[in-house]
Amino acid sequence: SRTKMRFEARADLAKAKIAKDLFKLMATKKTNLCIAADVTSTDEILKIAEVCGPHICLLKTHVDIIENFNISFVQALKSLAEKHNFLIMEDRKFADIGNTTALQYANGIYKIAEWANLVTVHSLPGQSIIQGIKSVAANVESRGVFLLTEMSSQGNLINDKYKEGTIKMATEGLDTDFIAGIVCQSAECFAFPGLIQLTPGVKIDEGSDNLGQRYNTPEFVVKEKGADIGVVGRGILNASSIEKAASLYRDRLWSAYCDRVGL
Numbered sequence: 144s145r146t147k148m149r150f151e152a153r154a155d156l157a158k159a160k161i162a163k164d165l166f167k168l169m170a171t172k173k174t175n176l177c178i179a180a181d182v183t184s185t186d187e188i189l190k191i192a193e194v195c196g197p198h199i200c201l202l203k204t205h206v207d208i209i210e211n212f213n214i215s216f217v218q219a220l221k222s223l224a225e226k227h228n229f230l231i232m233e234d235r236k237f238a239d240i241g242n243t244t245a246l247q248y249a250n251g252i253y254k255i256a257e258w259a260n261l262v263t264v265h266s267l268p269g270q271s272i273i274q275g276i277k278s279v280a281a282n283v284e285s286r287g288v289f290l291l292t293e294m295s296s297q298g299n300l301i302n303d304k305y306k307e308g309t310i311k312m313a314t315e316g317l318d319t320d321f322i323a324g325i326v327c328q329s330a331e332c333f334a335f336p337g338l339i340q341l342t343p344g345v346k347i348d349e350g351s352d353n354l355g356q357r358y359n360t361p362e363f364v365v366k367e368k369g370a371d372i373g374v375v376g377r378g379i380l381n382a383s384s385i386e387k388a389a390s391l392y393r394d395r396l397w398s399a400y401c402d403r404v405g406l
């Protein structure tokens with residue numbers, strides 16, 4: 144099964160160039176940690192990127208929570224991504240028709256298309272949402288999407304039929320060369336080894352928050368749930384040293400991956 148394969152071998156099977164690049168980056172840098180930089184000022188995000196950069200493969204933003212967004216922030220984040228060798232994902236969770244999504248991706252204040260290597264997308268509107276994003280991506284080779292197939296939140300409405308349809312879109316659709324991976328909560332979600340499984344809801348102290356978020360340990364998420372990349376937000380952001388916490392999560396997620404593939 145895909146969960147037993149090494150990232151290097153899976154890179155060869157990936158259809159999206161950006162998925163190949165991310166698999167290789169993870170294997171070379173020895174990290175499968177994505178930090179969710181869910182803070183509201185540009186200074187805080189840049190500090191996270193500088194301090195945690197050496198430990199992560201991916202930095203995930205929610206750009207619409209930033210109070211003082213500006214273009215020089217984007218330039219600074221991009222140079223930190225280059226310096227520390229990580230990719231940037233904007234967790235926008237697009238969910239509209241292709242034309243509107245294309246406008247939201249390329250325009251407005253944020254101009255996400257210009258700086259985010261990856262974005263998250265709901266499959267709800269159907270194939271046209273992928274086509275919309277792809278149509279305005281300047282360079283298709285350096286861009287891609289993650290499709291949401293399951294959510295970590297208590298009581299979410301996603302059912303088996305929706306999941307199957309989403310996986311079909313990711314593996315048999317028109318734009319498989321633009322789909323880097325799947326955001327989901329279980330190894331059973333998909334079989335194709337060329338897609339990357341991104342799994343949020345990771346915390347050393349398991350449990351939940353008071354708004355429906357559910358957490359599992361790094362080991363459980365990688366070994367039992369099939370995560371290739373674990374997403375950690377508050378588990379790191381609320382620690383007294385975010386640098387030490389990032390290093391700890393990186394070690395635990397990577398060791399779990401090594402155990403899983405027999406490294």
Ligand code: BMP
Pocket residue numbers: 179181205234293294295296326343344345356374375376377378
């Ligand atoms: P935290 O570790 O602080 O709970 O943050 C989780 C992050 O992952 C948030 O940025 C959230 O938007 C995202 N996320 C999630 O928690 N569950 C999902 O199913 C999909 C997500 O993108």
